[in-house]
Structure formats: structure tokens, C-alpha cells
Amino acid sequence: MIPAMPATASTARKGYARHASASAWRYWRVAAMGAVAALILFAGVWGSWGTAQHVMLTRGRELGTVAVTACAGDTCTGPFRPMSAGARARAHVQIARSVAVHQGRTYDVVVKPGTDVVVRSGPGGILYAWVPLGGALLLASVVVAGGMRLTRLAWVLAGSGAALLTAAFAAVR
Structure with missing residues (x-):
């Protein structure tokens, strides 16, 4: 028998089953956390749009x-x-x-x-209206980093949220 080969065929199948279940778990975890992140971002847009529509669409x-x-x-x-x-x-x-x-x-x-x-109204009003979205971006970045393990996307979301909140703070002073 060759030392690198498994002793029986059944042990090889067990390793494959473990790998398949881990892949399935990873897929469902990413899908569930993606849905949670999307829900958080949708809630941020929804919370912002109630005020932002009046400020942005002034005609x-x-x-x-x-x-x-x-x-x-x-x-x-x-x-x-x-x-x-x-x-x-x-x-x-x-x-x-x-x-x-x-x-x-x-x-x-x-x-x-x-x-x-x-x-x-004006630039300060527009930025201030979108503050709930900035908070949602920060919260979604934590979900994306922790639940989906997509750190680059999480940093982009966190940076966007922080930039929006900082700009709003600077504009309304």
C-alpha cells in the first residue's frame, strides 16, 4: 500500500462529505449575512428618504x-x-x-x-438628510466584515459612512 493513499475508500468519502457540508454552511452564512446587510442599507435609505426627498427634489x-x-x-x-x-x-x-x-x-x-x-435645504440639508444612511453604512460594514468575511468591501462601506457623517457634521455647523 502507498503511504499517501487512504486505507479504505470510505475514509476518503468522509473527508469529501465534511468538505461539502463546510462549503454549504459557508454559502448559507454569506447569503444570510448579505441579506442582513442589504436590509440594513435599505433601512438607512428608507430612513433618509423621508427628509431627503423634500431637500433634493425642490421643484x-x-x-x-x-x-x-x-x-x-x-x-x-x-x-x-x-x-x-x-x-x-x-x-x-x-x-x-x-x-x-x-x-x-x-x-x-x-x-x-x-x-x-x-x-x-442646500448642501448642509442634503448631507444632514442622509445621516441615517451613513449610520447604516457603518453598521453594514460590521456585518459584511464579520459575517461575510469580505474585509475590503467592509472597509469601503465603513469609509463611505464615516465620510458622509463627517461631511454632514462639517456642513451643518
Whole structure:
């Protein structure tokens, strides 16, 4: 008998079965983690699009400025001064209170249709609207690196998320 050959044919088959089950497990792990990463990214886009659509698609929307006069709880209020055709002045509009809104300052805004709620416009508003996607990119990078073992793709996702969050922070200051 040759020393490199297995003693029986049955031991060779056991090794093949182990290899096949490991490959199947690897395939299902990558597929499941890919689905989780895709779900996280979809949730990030969904969370961002609620605000981003008003900021990015401004045709036919009311554009103007708001001078923040008072802040209480989660909202700030102030008078709306129109800057676009068809926009009407309002004595009080609401803007979400965040690190990007300070009392006594004036901001370029877009009115959400059918409401007295406004969101920041311009480059800062666009970047700020996509902050949930930036967080989702960071979270998805962990899933891609740990669950799928795709480290390069994970670094690209993490870098994109960090760049988006940093740009948003710099733009809204």
C-alpha cells in the first residue's frame, strides 16, 4: 500500500462529505449575512428618504428662510419668509431641533407639502438628510466584515459612512 493513499475508500468519502457540508454552511452564512446587510442599507435609505426627498427634489416646493425664535422640546419655531414663486409667508413654522439648529439663527429651508414643518435645504440639508444612511453604512460594514468575511468591501462601506457623517457634521455647523 502507498503511504499517501487512504486505507479504505470510505475514509476518503468522509473527508469529501465534511468538505461539502463546510462549503454549504459557508454559502448559507454569506447569503444570510448579505441579506442582513442589504436590509440594513435599505433601512438607512428608507430612513433618509423621508427628509431627503423634500431637500433634493425642490421643484414645485416652497423654498424660503426661517428665523428660529424659540425652541422647546424637540422642535424650534419661527417665521417663514418665502423665496420661491408660489410660496406663502407663515407666522410660525416648525423645524426639528437638533445639533444643526440654534435659536437666533436663520436657515434656508423647504416646506414639507401640506404642513407647517420645514427641513433645511442646500448642501448642509442634503448631507444632514442622509445621516441615517451613513449610520447604516457603518453598521453594514460590521456585518459584511464579520459575517461575510469580505474585509475590503467592509472597509469601503465603513469609509463611505464615516465620510458622509463627517461631511454632514462639517456642513451643518
